[in-house]
Amino acid sequence: QVQLVESGGSVVQPGRSLRLSCAASGFTFSGYAMHWVRQAPGKGLEWVALISYDGTNTHYADSVKGRFTIARDNSKNTLFLQLNSLRADDTAVYYCARDDYSINSGGYYNDYWGQGTLVTVSS
């Protein structure tokens, strides 16, 4: 069965860096684009970043552009998110999610999500 397991979250001071990982299993990881989505405590969901199946294309939310970097290692079935210049408003649970394609509409949706990893930015 599809499994996504995030790790790497911790308490970090403002301005510091952190790297999150998402280990994928149960499907052909190299065949799917992947996302990071975050959720601040008690708040809604916010899309963060997207990477194509082969890692050649990436996209970011304006709120993280220039500070966060999404990457993947298809040989290790692992997705990454490098978080630099962290701010208090980056405090959130970070989820990785698989991108899937609808043959019905040609659209895309996130069909599987990990359990998330908590990043707390505080001095």
Next chain:
Amino acid sequence: EIVLTQSPATLSLSPGERATLSCRASQSVSSFLAWYQQKPGQAPRLLIYDASIRAAGIPGRFSGSGSGTDFTLTISSLEPEDFAVYYCHQRSNWPPGGTFGGGTKVEIK
């Protein structure tokens, strides 16, 4: 950026009752809309995609409808495990990952 507005913010109902949740887009998203359920401490779970197609393993009491700017998620008869927060999500337009609605909490009356 397309803004999704969900209403009501909170819905107080009893088990067995019908729940009707609304999601309105600031501009047309065609049928590129999904619904997710999230319980406390858990990841979102895909319920509906393409506005009306149930995801694998989702019970028949969940149904979605709508197109363009107005969408509805209906739970025909609430089970105890359905009390949760529900989010709509569009992938029609920029940004590539789409935008989410603010959520509707379905709570036990």
